[in-house]
Structures are given as C-alpha cells and as structure tokens.
Amino acid sequence: MRYNLSEITELIKNRRTIYPEQFSDRKVHKEQIELLLNNAQWAPTHGNTQPWRFKVFTEKGTQKLSDFLGKTYLDETKKEDQNDLKLAKLITRPLKSSVVIAICMERQKEEKILEIEEIEAVACAIQNLHLSCTAYGLGGFWATPKIIYSQKTNAFLGLGEKDKCLGLFYIGYPSIEWPKSHRKPLEYSTEWINQ
Numbered sequence: 001m002r003y004n005l006s007e008i009t010e011l012i013k014n015r016r017t018i019y020p021e022q023f024s025d026r027k028v029h030k031e032q033i034e035l036l037l038n039n040a041q042w043a044p045t046h047g048n049t050q051p052w053r054f055k056v057f058t059e060k061g062t063q064k065l066s067d068f069l070g071k072t073y074l075d076e077t078k079k080e081d082q083n084d085l086k087l088a089k090l091i092t093r094p095l096k097s098s099v100v101i102a103i104c105m106e107r108q109k110e111e112k113i114l115e116i117e118e119i120e121a122v123a124c125a126i127q128n129l130h131l132s133c134t135a136y137g138l139g140g141f142w143a144t145p146k147i148i149y150s151q152k153t154n155a156f157l158g159l160g161e162k163d164k165c166l167g168l169f170y171i172g173y174p175s176i177e178w179p180k181s182h183r184k185p186l187e188y189s190t191e192w193i194n195q
Helices: 005-014 029-040 060-076 086-095 115-136 151-157
Strands: 052-057 099-105 137-143 162-174
Touching: 005 115, 029 052, 029 099, 029 115, 052 115, 060 086, 060 099, 060 115, 060 162, 086 162, 099 115, 115 137, 115 162, 151 162
Parallel strands: none
Antiparallel strands: 052 099, 099 162, 137 162
16 A cells, blocks of 8 residues: 555544634744645646645735725625624635635636536645645645626736636634544445446
C-alpha cells in the first residue's frame, strides 16, 4: 500500500461542517491558507482545464464581503420574502471567520468541456479543501446562499458572464468539540450489478 489507508479513511470520516458561529478568535495564517488552496488545486479536472478560481477574503476583506452580502440580499430579495435571521447570518458569518474563500468556476472559452464537468471539478476542489482543513484541525463550512448565483455577485468578484461562484467557504479554528456524525449503511445507497 502506498499510503496509510486507515488514516485517510479516518480523515474522510472526520470531515465535518463547522459553522462560523462555532469558530474561535484564533487566526488562520496565510501560509496555511496557501497550503489548503494548493491541495484544492489537485482535484480531478477533465481536459486539465483547472476551472477553479479562489477569491480569498481576510482581515478587512471580510467586512467588505459582509457589506456586499447584506446589501445584495436586501436588493435581490422581495421585501415579503426577507428573513431577518438569514440576513443576520449573511452579515455576521464573514466577520466571525478568519478567512472566507469565494470558490468560483471560470468557464472554458472554447466550451469543449461540458459546464457540468467544470462544476464537478470545482466541487472536487472544495472537498480537497475541506479535507485539508480537517487534517489541520480547522473548521470549514461550504455555504451556497442564493444570492451568490447572481450577476451582482459575478461583478463583485470580477467574474466573467459565463463564470459562476459555487459557494463561500468559511474557515476558522473551532471553539467547540469536534462534532460526531454517521452515514447510512452501504446497502442503502449501493446496487451491485454482476450480470
């Protein structure tokens, strides 16, 4: 065996969503963020297009993101559909995080690779990022509020018309015990076809 499979299995099984409300004030260093992003880039990518793009918000950048999210939510959401709790989370979560990464997909100009495959590649990059956070003992939360799919968000992040923001990834040191979880047994999700 080339790698310790039991350690890799433990890492995968211990990956958890830890929300910004559960982060401590301890800061994540730039070198750590760079390592996380380098690991993210080793995701599988059809045609080696490497469609992921990362917009990293730290320090005063988290306030800029917070302001944008709050204003955009109020602008894009009908008054009768606005929810104070959702608004509060959008505004406060960047400020409770050491770093927030807007994870985006840059659409291949030639469009030889299907868009869904580019999206899948970016999702794999997010999994690499989240597993790397787990190995570091960092909390991570992949959020996909509806407003990130808007043209306003594309403009804010400097994305092209066909590009997409696929989520905001919040990172910080947990202030809680590492959560436990479970999955259904394999037979609930697997069909074996032998003939």
